[in-house]
Amino acid sequence: DTGVSQDPRHKITKRGQNVTFRCDPISEHNRLYWYRQTLGQGPEFLTYFQNEAQLEKSRLLSDRFSAERPKGSFSTLEIQRTEQGDSAMYLCASRRTSGGRETQYFGPGTRLLVL
Amino acid sequence: QKEVEQDPGPLSVPEGAIVSLNCTYSNSAFQYFMWYRQYSRKGPELLMYTYSSGNKEDGRFTAQVDKSSKYISLFIRDSQPSDSATYLCATAGGTSYGKLTFGQGTILTVHP
Numbered sequence: 073d074t075g076v077s078q079d080p081r082h083k084i085t086k087r088g089q090n091v092t093f094r095c096d097p098i099s100e101h102n103r104l105y106w107y108r109q110t111l112g113q114g115p116e117f118l119t120y121f122q123n124e125a126q127l128e129k130s131r132l133l134s135d136r137f138s139a140e141r142p143k144g145s146f147s148t149l150e151i152q153r154t155e156q157g158d159s160a161m162y163l164c165a166s167r168r169t170s171g172g173r174e175t176q177y178f179g180p181g182t183r184l185l186v187l
Numbered sequence: 188q189k190e191v192e193q194d195p196g197p198l199s200v201p202e203g204a205i206v207s208l209n210c211t212y213s214n215s216a217f218q219y220f221m222w223y224r225q226y227s228r229k230g231p232e233l234l235m236y237t238y239s240s241g242n243k244e245d246g247r248f249t250a251q252v253d254k255s256s257k258y259i260s261l262f263i264r265d266s267q268p269s270d271s272a273t274y275l276c277a278t279a280g281g282t283s284y285g286k287l288t289f290g291q292g293t294i295l296t297v298h299p
Contacts, residue, residue, distance in 0.1 A: 074232065105286060112195065114275050114289030115231065128286065163230055167285065175221070176287060178230035 076179035084185045092150045093182045097166030104147050107163040154186045193290025202299050206263040210276035210290045218280035220252045222261045225273045266297045
């Protein structure tokens with residue numbers, strides 16, 4: 073257990089529905105990242121927060137995706153009008169700014185299946 | 188072409204074997220190099236972290252980085268069945284805000 077938690081762990085939804093995932097990072101970590109991992113691939117970067125500010129978004133993050141980190145603590149990732157291609161594992165990771173180490177700690181992931 | 192290339196395997200070895208896992212990368216700005224281990228249906232866990240070129244050893248694991256050839260390696264000595272997992276190389280650096288760029292992952296099976 074890295075100390076990063078994600079909820080739910082699994083989500084099955086029908087195409088066109090909206091889904092929201094939550095990530096609780098390690099408490100002293102001010103940087104938070106979302107990644108998406110499809111079967112047989114490594115995780116791909118989606119977006120990054122430093123405290124409550126969203127500083128970078130991947131081109132993978134279409135208009136249907138939105139992420140927030142309202143108080144610089146937990147974060148949510150929402151997918152609107154889900155498509156079958158959104159089926160993947162959604163991973164959250166956190167790290168501290170200080171120390172210079174680019175060490176990110178990952179949560180267990182939320183596995184999404186869109187039918 | 189992907190920024191980080193990793194042979195997906197799968198790789199199957201007998202218990203006790205030495206395992207060599209490799210990645211190549213294309214972005215010269217990458218300065219930080221990591222190996223993560225991922226068990227089935229779990230999140231990646233950090234195994235090794237290296238800054239710039241050089242070797243790092245931790246128990247049965249040795250990570251090597253050769254920035255001149257843009258080559259990253261992980262060696263596992265005396266491999267155990269519990270080492271069976273997917274191994275992901277990852278890099279970061281430049282102006283990327285610390286975002287990680289991963290290889291595809293290599294599936295390793297160590298059989299008794």
